[in-house]
Amino acid sequence: MALDRKIIWREVRDIVILMLVGILMTWAGVTCRNCYDNSREFWIVASFTALMWVLLWKGNSYLADYISTKMSWIDQPGKRFLVGLVATITYTFLAMYILGAIYTLSFKFNLTAGITYSVIITIIISLFMHSRAFLINWKQSVVTAEQLKRESIAAKYESLKNQVNPHFLFNSFNALSNLVYEDQDKAVKFIKQLSEVYRYVLDTREKEVVPLADELKFLNSYIYLQKIRFADKLSIEISINTIKGGVAPLALQMLIENAIKHNVVSEDDPLTVKVFEDKGFIVVENNLQKKTSIGEPSAGVGLENICKRYEFLSSNNVEVSNNSKTFVVKLPLLTLS
Incomplete structure (x- = not known):
């Protein structure tokens, strides 16, 4: 139960941080310098940017974890990378299309440019995340294989000693x-x-x-x-x-x-x-x-x-x-x- 609370707290913390990043980017004028003329429009754009960060970062993270449970980086690294990349791009496109379609009702939003920008950023981030995941899994597999090898040798020695x-x-x-x-x-x-x-x-x-x-x-x-x-x-x-x-x-x-x-x-x-x-x-x-x-x-x-x-x-x-x-x-x- 304590572990579940720790996981929930970590997820809430990450979402809050990502939303703050989106709001700060909007305040700095990074995402859309001409999208707002007053505080109402600012908060509309800020909420859009915050949700975009949450959907792209956390959504793709959950998607990558799910794919890893179905397909091993060690056994099928090439296939795992290709499937992960296609799934990431597809998810990003759909998420941004739905989010953009909703927000076009509130402010002028270039849906095509937004999706293109998001997909490019997502590909860059995904390449980093997939490379990191591959290295972590590879390192863990090496450690596990070595541990099992030692246990196998020890078991064989014990079997000989037993006889x-x-x-x-x-x-x-x-x-x-x-x-x-x-x-x-x-x-x-x-x-x-x-x-x-x-x-x-x-x-x-x-x-x-x-x-x-x-x-x-x-x-x-x-x-x-x-x-x-x-x-x-x-x-x-x-x-x-x-x-x-x-x-x-x-x-x-x-x-x-x-x-x-x-x-x-x-x-x-x-x-x-x-x-x-x-x-x-x-x-x-x-x-x-x-x-x-x-x-x-x-x-x-x-x-x-x-x-x-x-x-x-x-x-x-x-x-x-x-x-x-x-x-x-x-x-x-x-x-x-």
Whole structure:
């Protein structure tokens, strides 16, 4: 509410300043030296000039802001400039034509000269304003891109650190120690899958996007390790018909890891995780059965980091939804360079 009042006050202040400029210009005889012979005519001309300044300056400013919400200076600078210039000239012509038509009833006004003068002045001012807007947007985009890049690098580093944290290793080696005595062949396969997981983590640590096929292959190795640990208490179903496109490396694994970490996984309450494709998104969905407390502390890698990585990688946002029964995360498929 306080912010709204501040914006309203700023707009009122600008309008008052512009009207005062118009009145002062009339008093100085800048706009029309021979338009008035008495105080009544002076105030008619002064009000005309004041309204002209408000309509041209504020009107074109609002118009430019609206166009910028529909068309980006960064993505389409040439088109944005051309559309902005045409819209500005058109608005100026119409505003001055209507204002001039109204005021010709009160004093002699050269409508053609007034419109021409206004359009020329507006073009000069618009060139300055559009150039300034372009530079501001360009600077902001550079800052934002650099910030997202740093966040993406930090998230990838955290994902690597998460995979070598003591809890993951402890759980893996604990499962392996049991297999060595129970089933040596399965133990050998377990070691091979564990090495595949770490090889993939190391191979993708410098990559921003990986093929979906590679991520799914890695995911199968990771799921094998988890299935050895949880057996029938955990069910992970992958149903993806296409392998086109890419994903952020380790994103799918992190979502499955989070589902296991934050939900009860037991014989009485088995956890089911589904991974499937839906209209350009890879969906990870699990049934909700939240733990009252998390046994393993978070390593700093979570949904927020995944969302930030995708802000840098895609124009489509990660979609998150949940209800009393399921938790769903949708990752947009990425284009491979």
